[in-house]
Amino acid sequence: MDKEEEKKRISKLCKDFLTDAWSEVSLEDIDCKELLSGYGNQTFHCSINHCKSLSKYEQTEYKDVIIRVYGSLLFGQKDRIKLNIEAGESLTMHILSLYGIAPKVLGVFAGGVIVEYIHNKVATAEDLKDPDLCAAVVRKIAKLHTMEVPIKRRPILLEKIDEIVRSTFIVQLVEEYENSKQALIKKYGDPINWK
Numbered sequence: 637m638d639k640e641e642e643k644k645r646i647s648k649l650c651k652d653f654l655t656d657a658w659s660e661v662s663l664e665d666i667d668c669k670e671l672l673s674g675y676g677n678q679t680f681h682c683s684i685n686h687c688k689s690l691s692k693y694e695q696t697e698y699k700d701v702i703i704r705v706y707g708s709l710l711f712g713q714k715d716r717i718k719l720n721i722e723a724g725e726s727l728t729m730h731i732l733s734l735y736g737i738a739p740k741v742l743g744v745f746a747g748g749v750i751v752e753y754i755h756n757k758v759a760t761a762e763d764l765k766d767p768d769l770c771a772a773v774v775r776k777i778a779k780l781h782t783m784e785v786p787i788k789r790r791p792i793l794l795e796k797i798d799e800i801v802r803s804t805f806i807v808q809l810v811e812e813y814e815n816s817k818q819a820l821i822k823k824y825g826d827p828i829n830w831k
Contacts, residue, residue, distance in 0.1 A: 639670075642670075643668045644663055646668050646680050646682060646703055646705075647663045647666040647668050647682065648663060649703060649743070649745060649748075649750065650666055650668075650682050650701065650703070650750070651663065651666070652745075653742065653743030653745065653750055654698065654701065654742060654743065654750065656697075657684055657687070657699070658684060658698075661684055661687050665684060665687040666682055666683070666684055666687075667682065667683045667684070667685070667686060668680055668681070668682045668683075669681050669682075671702075677704050677705060677706055678704070678705040679702060679703070679704050679705075680702070680703045680705070681700065681701075681702055681753060682700070682701050682702075682703060683699060683700045683701075683753075684699050685699050685700065698742060698752050698753070700752075700753035700755075701742060701750050701751065701752060701753050702739065702750070702751050702752070702753050703748060703749070703750050703751075704748050704749050704751070705747055705748040706725065706747055706748050706749075724786075724787040724788070725749075726741070726744045726749045727785070727786065727787070728785050728787055729741055729749060729751065730744075731783070731785050732780070732783070732785075733751070735779065735783065737776060737779060737780055737783075738751070739751040739752045739753070739754050740752040
Protein backbone atom coordinates (compact mmCIF):
# COMPACT_ATOMS: atom_id res chain seq x y z
CA MET A 637 0.00 0.00 0.00
CA ASP A 638 1.38 3.42 -0.93
CA LYS A 639 1.67 6.35 1.50
CA GLU A 640 -1.36 8.21 0.06
CA GLU A 641 -3.63 5.19 0.51
CA GLU A 642 -2.27 4.74 4.03
CA LYS A 643 -3.01 8.42 4.83
CA LYS A 644 -6.58 8.05 3.53
CA ARG A 645 -7.22 5.00 5.72
CA ILE A 646 -5.86 6.74 8.81
CA SER A 647 -7.82 9.93 8.04
CA LYS A 648 -10.99 7.87 7.60
CA LEU A 649 -10.49 6.39 11.07
CA CYS A 650 -10.46 9.95 12.45
CA LYS A 651 -13.71 10.78 10.65
CA ASP A 652 -15.35 7.52 11.79
CA PHE A 653 -14.35 7.62 15.47
CA LEU A 654 -14.03 11.30 16.39
CA THR A 655 -16.85 13.83 16.79
CA ASP A 656 -17.53 17.46 15.98
CA ALA A 657 -15.26 18.90 13.31
CA TRP A 658 -13.57 15.57 12.55
CA SER A 659 -16.79 14.10 11.18
CA GLU A 660 -17.46 17.19 9.04
CA VAL A 661 -14.09 17.87 7.39
CA SER A 662 -13.03 16.18 4.17
CA LEU A 663 -10.28 13.55 4.16
CA GLU A 664 -8.03 16.06 2.39
CA ASP A 665 -8.40 18.52 5.29
CA ILE A 666 -6.90 16.05 7.76
CA ASP A 667 -3.14 16.44 8.04
CA CYS A 668 -1.75 12.97 8.73
CA LYS A 669 1.95 12.19 9.27
CA GLU A 670 3.62 8.93 10.23
CA LEU A 671 5.74 9.39 13.34
CA LEU A 672 7.12 5.96 14.11
CA SER A 673 7.23 2.53 12.62
CA GLY A 674 8.59 -0.41 14.52
CA TYR A 675 8.33 -4.16 14.40
CA GLY A 676 5.01 -4.06 16.21
CA ASN A 677 3.26 -0.76 15.59
CA GLN A 678 2.90 2.29 13.41
CA THR A 679 2.17 5.68 14.97
CA PHE A 680 0.54 8.64 13.21
CA HIS A 681 -0.16 12.26 14.19
CA CYS A 682 -3.39 13.59 12.68
CA SER A 683 -4.52 17.21 12.89
CA ILE A 684 -7.29 19.51 11.71
CA ASN A 685 -5.63 22.65 13.08
CA HIS A 686 -5.05 24.15 9.64
CA CYS A 687 -8.51 23.36 8.29
CA LYS A 688 -10.25 26.52 7.01
CA SER A 689 -13.82 25.26 7.63
CA LEU A 690 -13.48 24.95 11.42
CA SER A 691 -15.16 28.24 12.38
CA LYS A 692 -18.31 26.62 13.81
CA TYR A 693 -16.17 24.05 15.64
CA GLU A 694 -13.71 26.38 17.37
CA GLN A 695 -14.38 24.60 20.66
CA THR A 696 -13.53 21.14 19.31
CA GLU A 697 -11.62 19.60 22.18
CA TYR A 698 -9.22 17.46 20.19
CA LYS A 699 -7.81 19.03 17.04
CA ASP A 700 -4.74 16.78 17.19
CA VAL A 701 -4.72 13.03 17.84
CA ILE A 702 -2.32 10.12 17.78
CA ILE A 703 -3.27 6.87 16.07
CA ARG A 704 -1.42 3.68 16.93
CA VAL A 705 -1.88 0.82 14.50
CA TYR A 706 -0.93 -2.52 16.00
CA GLY A 707 0.69 -5.18 13.95
CA SER A 708 -0.77 -4.05 11.37
CA LEU A 709 -4.03 -5.68 10.39
CA LEU A 710 -5.09 -2.37 8.91
CA PHE A 711 -2.25 -2.42 6.38
CA GLY A 712 -1.90 -6.19 5.94
CA GLN A 713 1.63 -6.46 7.31
CA LYS A 714 1.67 -9.96 8.73
CA ASP A 715 5.32 -10.09 9.79
CA ARG A 716 5.11 -7.45 12.51
CA ILE A 717 5.85 -8.65 16.03
CA LYS A 718 3.44 -8.02 18.93
CA LEU A 719 4.50 -7.79 22.58
CA ASN A 720 0.96 -7.94 23.97
CA ILE A 721 -2.50 -8.72 22.68
CA GLU A 722 -4.21 -5.73 21.09
CA ALA A 723 -7.25 -5.76 23.38
CA GLY A 724 -5.00 -5.90 26.44
CA GLU A 725 -2.89 -3.03 25.19
CA SER A 726 -5.92 -0.84 24.43
CA LEU A 727 -7.47 -1.68 27.81
CA THR A 728 -4.21 -0.89 29.60
CA MET A 729 -3.94 2.45 27.79
CA HIS A 730 -7.51 3.29 28.82
CA ILE A 731 -6.86 2.43 32.48
CA LEU A 732 -3.61 4.44 32.47
CA SER A 733 -5.47 7.41 30.99
CA LEU A 734 -8.07 7.24 33.78
CA TYR A 735 -5.22 7.57 36.30
CA GLY A 736 -3.64 10.48 34.43
CA ILE A 737 -0.58 8.50 33.32
CA ALA A 738 -1.41 8.15 29.63
CA PRO A 739 -3.30 10.21 27.02
CA LYS A 740 -7.10 9.89 26.92
CA VAL A 741 -8.31 7.04 24.70
CA LEU A 742 -10.70 8.51 22.11
CA GLY A 743 -11.37 5.43 20.01
CA VAL A 744 -10.56 1.74 19.79
CA PHE A 745 -10.78 -0.08 16.47
CA ALA A 746 -9.80 -3.54 15.24
CA GLY A 747 -6.05 -3.21 14.96
CA GLY A 748 -5.42 -0.02 16.90
CA VAL A 749 -6.33 2.91 19.09
CA ILE A 750 -6.84 6.69 18.81
CA VAL A 751 -5.61 8.83 21.71
CA GLU A 752 -5.41 12.53 22.46
CA TYR A 753 -2.24 14.32 21.36
CA ILE A 754 -0.47 15.98 24.26
CA HIS A 755 1.70 18.90 23.17
CA ASN A 756 5.12 18.34 24.65
CA LYS A 757 8.84 18.52 24.18
CA VAL A 758 11.57 15.96 24.62
CA ALA A 759 13.38 16.44 27.91
CA THR A 760 16.96 17.63 27.50
CA ALA A 761 19.91 16.82 29.75
CA GLU A 762 19.48 20.32 31.22
CA ASP A 763 15.79 19.62 31.98
CA LEU A 764 16.74 16.43 33.81
CA LYS A 765 18.94 18.40 36.21
CA ASP A 766 15.75 19.92 37.66
CA PRO A 767 14.98 18.02 40.90
CA ASP A 768 11.27 18.93 40.75
CA LEU A 769 10.93 17.45 37.25
CA CYS A 770 12.82 14.30 38.24
CA ALA A 771 10.64 13.89 41.33
CA ALA A 772 7.48 14.23 39.21
CA VAL A 773 8.73 11.60 36.75
CA VAL A 774 9.64 9.20 39.56
CA ARG A 775 6.19 9.64 41.14
CA LYS A 776 4.50 8.79 37.80
CA ILE A 777 6.70 5.72 37.32
CA ALA A 778 5.99 4.56 40.89
CA LYS A 779 2.25 5.02 40.31
CA LEU A 780 2.49 3.05 37.06
CA HIS A 781 4.27 0.13 38.73
CA THR A 782 1.72 -0.16 41.55
CA MET A 783 -1.36 -0.24 39.32
CA GLU A 784 -3.60 -3.27 38.93
CA VAL A 785 -4.33 -3.99 35.27
CA PRO A 786 -6.14 -7.12 34.01
CA ILE A 787 -3.45 -8.46 31.68
CA LYS A 788 -0.87 -11.26 31.71
CA ARG A 789 1.84 -10.69 34.31
CA ARG A 790 4.56 -12.92 32.89
CA PRO A 791 7.26 -10.83 31.19
CA ILE A 792 7.62 -11.77 27.54
CA LEU A 793 10.03 -9.17 26.18
CA LEU A 794 13.06 -11.48 26.06
CA GLU A 795 11.00 -14.22 24.39
CA LYS A 796 9.83 -11.76 21.73
CA ILE A 797 13.37 -10.49 21.12
CA ASP A 798 14.47 -14.09 20.64
CA GLU A 799 11.57 -14.62 18.19
CA ILE A 800 12.63 -11.58 16.21
CA VAL A 801 16.25 -12.71 16.03
CA ARG A 802 15.22 -16.15 14.84
CA SER A 803 12.51 -15.01 12.45
CA THR A 804 12.80 -15.31 8.70
CA PHE A 805 11.91 -11.63 8.48
CA ILE A 806 15.26 -10.68 10.04
CA VAL A 807 17.08 -13.19 7.84
CA GLN A 808 15.45 -11.53 4.82
CA LEU A 809 16.57 -8.08 5.96
CA VAL A 810 20.15 -9.27 6.42
CA GLU A 811 20.13 -10.89 2.96
CA GLU A 812 18.76 -7.70 1.38
CA TYR A 813 21.43 -5.66 3.15
CA GLU A 814 24.19 -7.99 1.97
CA ASN A 815 22.86 -7.91 -1.61
CA SER A 816 22.72 -4.10 -1.54
CA LYS A 817 26.21 -3.92 -0.09
CA GLN A 818 27.57 -6.27 -2.77
CA ALA A 819 25.87 -4.23 -5.51
CA LEU A 820 27.50 -1.03 -4.18
CA ILE A 821 30.92 -2.69 -3.98
CA LYS A 822 30.52 -4.01 -7.53
CA LYS A 823 29.55 -0.55 -8.79
CA TYR A 824 31.92 1.65 -6.73
CA GLY A 825 34.70 -0.65 -5.59
CA ASP A 826 36.06 -1.24 -2.08
CA PRO A 827 34.28 0.94 0.58
CA ILE A 828 37.69 2.09 1.87
CA ASN A 829 38.13 4.00 -1.40
CA TRP A 830 34.70 5.71 -1.25
CA LYS A 831 34.86 9.47 -0.82
